[in-house]
Amino acid sequence: EAGVAQSPRYKIIEKRQSVAFWCNPISGHATLYWYQQILGQGPKLLIQFQNNGVVDDSQLPKDRFSAERLKGVDSTLKIQPAKLEDSAVYLCASSLGTSGYEQYFGPGTRLTVT
Amino acid sequence: AQSVTQPDIHITVSEGASLELRCNYSYGATPYLFWYVQSPGQGLQLLLKYFSGDTLVQGIKGFEAEFKRSQSSFNLRKPSVHWSDAAEYFCAVVRSNDYKLSFGAGTTVTVRA
Numbered sequence: 001e002a003g004v005a006q007s008p009r010y011k012i013i014e015k016r017q018s019v020a021f022w023c024n025p026i027s028g029h030a031t032l033y034w035y036q037q038i039l040g041q042g043p044k045l046l047i048q049f050q051n052n053g054v055v056d057d058s059q060l061p062k063d064r065f066s067a068e069r070l071k072g073v074d075s076t077l078k079i080q081p082a083k084l085e086d087s088a089v090y091l092c093a094s095s096l097g098t099s100g101y102e103q104y105f106g107p108g109t110r111l112t113v114t
Numbered sequence: 115a116q117s118v119t120q121p122d123i124h125i126t127v128s129e130g131a132s133l134e135l136r137c138n139y140s141y142g143a144t145p146y147l148f149w150y151v152q153s154p155g156q157g158l159q160l161l162l163k164y165f166s167g168d169t170l171v172q173g174i175k176g177f178e179a180e181f182k183r184s185q186s187s188f189n190l191r192k193p194s195v196h197w198s199d200a201a202e203y204f205c206a207v208v209r210s211n212d213y214k215l216s217f218g219a220g221t222t223v224t225v226r227a
Binding site: 004006009040041042043044045048056091093098099100101102103104105106107108 | 118146150155156157158159160163165204206208209212213214215217218219220
């Protein structure tokens with residue numbers, strides 16, 4: 001069974017530029033999560049989708065971050081414009097249900113904003 | 115609100131020695147607890163989980179964890195570490211009010227030869 005796929009793995013941009021990350025969850029997993037992991041901290045949930053609907057985006061900085069999961073499968077997270085403090089690893093995870101258990105994580109995208 | 119504390123930021127252990135990583139939680143009801151491992155450049159991998167029942171939980175890669183309600187702890191142990199166990203380890207709890215996974219800050223494990 002293929003795992004959660006993410007691309008790109010690494011990205012370096014200058015502040016005020018835009019960037020997009022892509023995630024393809026495990027086949028059949030209805031729930032998809034995006035996390036932000038700042039160096040030295042645990043992952044923090046940004047947004048949770050169930051199928052193509054948003055379940056929770058309370059921690060998403062909506063003035064600059066956006067995410068979509070149009071067909072209920074893969075998802076894109078965008079930052080526009082980026083700030084220095086957005087430098088982090090962005091992790092995508094998926095699960096069969098919505099209870100938060102048994103989440104499977106992708107390898108992450110390491111973003112550096114200069 | 116449920117939260118997780120990992121008191122040790124960094125632990126160094128010799129190969130073949132035992133390892134114990136501490137995790138303390140605060141909760142309002144029965145906690146659902148997890149340990150994840152993150153190797154350099156990799157995503158998080160679930161080592162083990164506790165929902166209920168036997169308080170000693172066995173996981174993958176030879177790890178185990180013990181749930182102690184009286185101490186609000188869920189410490190991770192391994193009797194003999196291998197160099198490949200060098201990684202960052204995260205304790206996490208599913209919050210009972212919204213079923214969200216909440217992580218501790220992590221403990222980095224270095225294994226010396």
